[in-house]
Amino acid sequence: MLNKWSVTLLAAMLVLAGCKSEQKPVEEIRPVRTMVVGGALPAAAEVYSGEVKAQHxxxxxxxxxxxxxxxxxxxxxxxxxxxxxxxxxAGDVALNATAARAALSSAQAQLAQAKLDYQRSQDLHAQNFVSQAEVDKRQTALISAQKLTEQAKAQVDLANNQASYxxxxxxxxxxxxxxxxxxxxxxxxxxxxxxxxxAGQYEAVIDVPENRVQAWQPGQKVAVQLWADANRELVGTVSEVAPAADSKTRTFRVKVALPEKNAAALGMTIQVSQVFASKEIPNEISVPMSAVFGKEQMMRVWLVDDKNTVHSQAITVLGHQGQQVRIQGIPAKSIVVTAGVHLLREGQKIKVLPSTQGAQQ
Known part of the structure; x- marks a missing residue:
């Protein structure tokens, strides 16, 4: 009887153990900080006036x-x-050309005579009528005549060039x-x-004070408005920031490439701002440096979906501005992980910590 109850108890324990082993492990939920990117822009910003110039x-x-x-x-x-x-x-130039051609003719005549004298001295030396020293003298005269002829030819070429100048x-x-x-x-x-x-691309040229120049970086997108058409807003790209301040104004010259060849006429007055009044810059967003991970040419960020699950997204890094990185490759108003990116894996559940940053461009 005891053996029967023992067998029954042992079977029950094995069944319970099997059920326990089939339970799935609890998935780790990683706490992170996030931010919404590409949100609303500030209502006002510094505006700098300048003019449209040719890039070259x-x-x-x-x-x-x-x-x-x-x-x-x-x-x-x-x-x-x-x-x-x-x-x-061209009067003086024509006279110089005539003189150069005359000098060349004279040099060529002297060269012809030097060749005859040298040949004659060789013939006489073979008959023992002149010494070797006389032959050497005629040879030196021949070489000199050849060099003078080359010089005269160069003078003619120079005179011809000057005529075209x-x-x-x-x-x-x-x-x-x-x-x-x-x-x-x-x-x-x-x-x-x-x-x-x-002819080619035009650019807007502005002067930025030294206490604001750090906010301007090559490759940065900015808003450009024409004074002649205030309702039209262009998207310009900062192409150059002067490395040194002007000695008189103590400002830094900033050049902004305009997007269209015929966007503005030379000399037009323009206003440049880092804030776009009518629209956001498509496909370009700033995120903290802590949000970006990966190697060069393979940079990525973590995006959070509506189920609080993270997915890595490849991006293109356009440049750096302070502690921010300008990127392309994610849509506006995406939720991006900004802290704890190196502890995450694809498809992992996350918990958003308090003090999430507000929307930024």
Missing amino acids: EVPLGFRIPGKIISRAVSVGDTVKKGQVLAQLD TQLTADGDGVITQTLAEPGAVVAAGQSVLMLAK
Whole structure:
């Protein structure tokens, strides 16, 4: 009888043990901090005034000195590469070319005579009529005549080049923005005569005070408004921040590339701000550096879904601004983990700690 109850008790214990082993382990819920990115923007921001300039503006001048006899363009004219813009008096240049050609003819005649003298001295030396010293003398004269001829040829080439330098031509397509010399003026070699804004991308140029320049970084998206059309807002990209302040104004020159070739005309007044009044910048968001993990070219962030589960998302890092990282690759108003990112795994449940940061751009 005792054995029967013992067997029954043992069977019950085995059944209970089997049920217990089939229970799933409790999933760990990791506490993290999060923030909502790409939310509302502040209502006001600092605005800087400036003007529209060509990204590449170059001074044009003659390569030789002379007197300007004509100028074919004025401010605002559109020019093509190779187009003649101004002309120098070519009288002196023509005389120099004539003199160079005459010097070449003389040098060539002397070279021909030197060759004959050298050949004659060799023949006479073979008949013992002249010494070896005389042959060497004629050979030296021949070499000298050859070098003088080469020099004369170079002078002719130089004179021909200078003849072409009497015409000032455009070295690229663009617009004349300034005239610095008039017909009748005598200019030096290299003196600026015209300013050419080369065709291509335009940029907005502003000056930022030294206590604000740290907020401006190359690659950053900013809002650009034209004074002539205040209702139109352009998305510009900071292309250059001066490494040193202007010695007089103590401000830093900041250049902002405009998105469209014909977005504005040269010289237009613009206003630049880091806050967009009418829209947010698509696909570009700032997050704390602590939210980003991974290796170069493989950076990621953790996104939180509506079930408090995390999923890693690949991103593109555009740049850094203080303790913030500007990224692309996640939609606006996403919930991003900002603390504890290195302790998470794909699909893990999380618990959001208090003091979650508010929406940021």
